[in-house]
Amino acid sequence: MSKLLKVFLIASFAVASFSAKAVTVASWGGAYTESQQKAYADTYTDPSSIQFENYNGGLGEVRAQVESGSVTWDLVDALPGDAITGCDEGLFEDITTEIAELSTPGPDGESMLEDMENNGLEYHSGWDCCVPQIFWTYVVFYDPDAFPGDKPSSMADFFDVEKFPGKRGIHTWATGIVEKAMVADGVKPSAVPTVLRDQTGALDRAFAKLDTIKDHIVFWSSGAKPLELVKSGEVVMSIAYNGRVGAANLAEGENFEYIWEGQVLDQEYLCLVAGAPNRDAAIDFMMHASTPEAQAEQAKYITYGPMRASGIPIIQAGEPWGPGGVDIMPHMPNTPERLKVSIVSDPQWWSDNGAEINERYSAWMGN
Amino acid sequence: MEVPISTAELLTTDGVPLKQSLKKAERKNKIRAFLLVFPLLLFIIVTFVMPIGDMLLRSVDDTQINTVFPNTFSEFKKWDKEKDELPPEEVYKALFEELAYGDKIQVGRALTRMNYSKSGWKSLIKNTSRAIKKAVKKNEFPDSYKDFLITANDKWADPTYWYAMGQMVNFQTPIYYYNAIDMTYDQDQNVIRQEENRRVYVQTWIKTLKVSVYVTFFCLVLGFPVAHLLANLPLRYSNLLMIFVLLPFWTSLLVRTTAWIVMLQQQGVINGILVWLGILNDDGRLSMVYNETGTLIAMTQILLPFMILPLYSVMRVIPKSHMRAAQNLGAKPATAFWKVYLPQTIPGMSAGGLLVFVLAIGYFITPELVGGKDGKLIGSWIAYHLKTTLNWGLCAALGAILLGVMLVFYWLYNKIVGIDNIKLG
């Protein structure tokens, strides 16, 4: 028995040390990771030194790795809330100095962080451990053929089942929806985070607005679902990740329309796990993946927007930027004029209140 | 002739009393038997029982935060809520110092914990901490720590945050168990119900039980006739038909779940065939998956073999003559079935029923994949807290309660069927 165990231990160590040379990046898989592979890894000096692994978000695995001291991931592609928590808990390493020294400045000499602020973002503690990736958004889209007459154009229309009858597709967790409900209730998009943060009862207002369409909702939980729902006519409009809608329009010849008003921009970061086995190589890759050029490059493969403001002009100048000579600016969520009608989700507020709101949202769904 | 009966003790050849010798031999046999079982027993205890015990400990453990804020908490306990609206100066001072000199990572970890007791702790402490560190760097120590903290963030003047701290001041806490059934503490540490719009766990427990009961019921209804048929057919037919039961039993859960999605979805096989046959028109496709229907259909099929197999093994040994005898004595077939046959299958029904119920109650893969918005059973919440919110205490408490429910049924099963009577196929 003990002999056997030894053999296994040796075998597993051998396997572990064999694969330890490559920088392991935990990411979401699917088309998104494919775009990261093409835009970041394939353009890197040594593409074979980067390997991607799938995970489903959350910090459970990272915390287990860091606490036990056996870290196998180097980088994690994290949502901003996880970036904040991870950095606060020391699960991600604070690399403020490395970021200041090694990151590529924007074209006018602005630092990377200033470049992000130019895109409507505010500092949060995730910025100490992570570099920016993309803006992805919860956007409402529809098939124009489903509306022969007037077409919906605002959040108010999405919540108005009398003017535009039919079912709505909505996801099964709360982020993004709460903000949209506030816009539909008459709050100016740019003011939504402040109102949610500072006004007591703002959340009740959002849920009251959601109540008005509750009987007209089809819930989805995987990113491919809303497209099926709209395509099959089961719903007339749906919230979706804009990258999915973009892919359907660009690659599959669909003709979906977006309602940019009230879109909720969320952020995506690449964070360094504390005690990463290939720390220096991983930092080098982080710096490569956060240049404006690399971020603009990613937009070629998936229609998520660069989180650095200086990425947008690169795309504009390079049009047609997309595959097969198509313009992709029409699908970019964070052009200056679209930013004006968008909500930039407040990760610190979600990090504080997310667990509670999600419980409330689940209870609301179930009742 | 009388045989003289010896009253002396029987002895073995080496002079030891037989009784003693037998006892010794028996003890030796016992030890031998135990030694054979010992390696596996040890293995299961180390790799399985201890992890579960560890999880149970985690469900009441609040050590981490208590090592981060020991002075704050001990001063906090002295606060007389009746007399003062806010805690005394010493609490503010202790907190100031523990935030100023505390290890960043440990404090960060404690923040995550504090945020479970009240949303908003995270940014409150983080902002305050920043202000404190700035002051300490400049060597500016305030005269009144209370005023300093309240100036840094006016939430420190809000007693509700302080009340919430009361949940955390002990090394052991039952709060996660209360949370797991939608209860919490009020400001005086009395147990009260959670705010109405946050009550999600009781609802989920009920849903989980409901799904399990339905699935058990459907399995019984579908499984009983099939087991009866298998038990009464000649062996060469029943062995053949048994494959229909055993094949799903041997096939991966994920394969079966996938198969059901492919069958049931809107663009799936069943809808496709119905449209092709002209029974449905293209926009009238049924939605059979990503809702409770899907969960029930898939789980029933997945668990059905666990009902059929125990039923079958019980029915197999019920003599056919019983039914015939009852009918010969004048009972109608229905009466004979009801009065004679059915009672004899009760051990099988209860074994199958409990097995299906216990398995169903812990399922989460299938409901999560096919259940849509209704698919979040208690198992999903356990996984969610483990992976996403990092609320491992609540995760462990939910697991412990589920385990408790399960053990009750396990115990019942043992009473009714006996744990060593489990048969596989």
Next chain:
Amino acid sequence: MALPSYATPVQRTYYYAYLFFCSVVFFFLVAPLIAIVPISFSVSPFMVFTDGMLSWPPDPDAWSLRWYQNMIGNCSADVVSSTVPCSHKWMTGTVNSFFIGLTATFIATTLGTIAALGLSRPHMPYKGLIMAILISPMIVPLIITAAGMFFFYARINLVYTFTGVILAHVALATPFVVITVTATLVGFDMNMVKASQSLGARPVRTFFKVIMPLILPGIISGALFAFITSFDEVVIVMFMASLDQLTIPKQMWAGIRQEISPVILCMATCLVALSIFLLTTVELLRRRSERLRGIKSR
């Protein structure tokens, strides 16, 4: 169970309704497993019976092996579809699944068989309690086991290692071995052991020469149960395995969460074939065991 010739029309109706009901249930049990097989050979990336597949005479253009080629990592241009990713992950997963499964089976079978021998001895103390502990991994919901193991193994550096996954799978698989081997030992004549020992054989020799050949069918079916338990297990690997320990179920789970591709159905078809093979083996062994032990086939 045929219908007696004197059955009344009402009884006849009941009888045929009963047979019909049973056939429906049998259909319900296997139909989904059978339905995915043809779809995995479809040309189309959509998981339906296309018109070409339903037409008669069969339309060869509707069928293909492209998804199987995709599954084995052959990503040539005629195989790849824009919506279906192609990689070597399925093959890596297969190798890992077999490695983990076989190793876990070996350990579980060894430990389980020895324990079953002890449990079937008449003098076993605390039999009920010990049996309950040994069987518990089979009864406790997997999510609880997985959560507990995740916390515990993380403390001792076993999360994301082959050792950790294998140990976990052994724990899950041993109950099956214990149950099947104990069941085989029920009909076992202990006098044979005594005879062997009285003829001078040592216990180990007795085991390999006398006991083992007789209970071998039970051991093998226990081992097959153990193997399939590990091979199909998804919850533990979801929490405790990283990319290095990618197994087939882990890869399937990731795929189903995202979007079900026809490649998943190919793998599912292979797994169904594997289960048919294992099932047949177990059934043959069971009959052999009954014959060997002189139990009359019922």
